Amino acid sequence: MKRTIGIDMDGVLADIEDHILQSYAAETGIVLSRDEIKGKSEEELFPDREMVMKICNKAGFFRNLPLMEGAVETVKKLMEDYEIYIVSAAMEFPLSLFEKREWLAEHFPFIGWRNIIFCGDKSIIDTDYLIDDHCKNLDFCKGKPLMFTAFHNVEKDHHQRVNHWNEVPDLLKRLEEEQLENLAIA
Numbered sequence: 001m002k003r004t005i006g007i008d009m010d011g012v013l014a015d016i017e018d019h020i021l022q023s024y025a026a027e028t029g030i031v032l033s034r035d036e037i038k039g040k041s042e043e044e045l046f047p048d049r050e051m052v053m054k055i056c057n058k059a060g061f062f063r064n065l066p067l068m069e070g071a072v073e074t075v076k077k078l079m080e081d082y083e084i085y086i087v088s089a090a091m092e093f094p095l096s097l098f099e100k101r102e103w104l105a106e107h108f109p110f111i112g113w114r115n116i117i118f119c120g121d122k123s124i125i126d127t128d129y130l131i132d133d134h135c136k137n138l139d140f141c142k143g144k145p146l147m148f149t150a151f152h153n154v155e156k157d158h159h160q161r162v163n164h165w166n167e168v169p170d171l172l173k174r175l176e177e178e179q180l181e182n183l184a185i186a
Helices: 016-028 049-056 071-078 096-107 165-185
Strands: 003-007 082-089 116-119 129-132 144-148 160-162
Touching: 016 049, 071 082, 071 165, 082 129, 096 116, 129 165, 144 165, 160 165
Parallel strands: 003 082, 003 129, 082 116, 129 144, 144 160
Antiparallel strands: none
């Protein structure tokens, strides 16, 4: 039986940072760069929660997210050795369910509907690995949490970090080898 990997969508497969910065600038006239937002929480960055809700509830917001570089190729490669599940919180924004499904169908058509999990609370997910950008999801991971670098987590260091999709295969190989070594020692 293959080991399992849960993969978050927003901020991991989809580049929500650029998209929300552009949408925020269009709505407010406030232009922020990726460098300016590093280390800030979403609450610090966008104190007007109503504006964020307006942006994220706009038709097309989730459907038009840019793809993270290397995500498609790496996920295809991982599927050779792992059972892959897309795990995305989709309950907060009503349009996101349909739009996220459409986005996945376009960019990841090789992932079947049975391997797509839309939820509210990711603590129910029980995969061997979870690749996510939010500590609120990784802190409760039942397997090995892998934190995908995002503006809001650059100052966090209590999970194994992944900066780019091209790092993931080697990291997983190393983690699997370490686990085998630990079993041999025990």
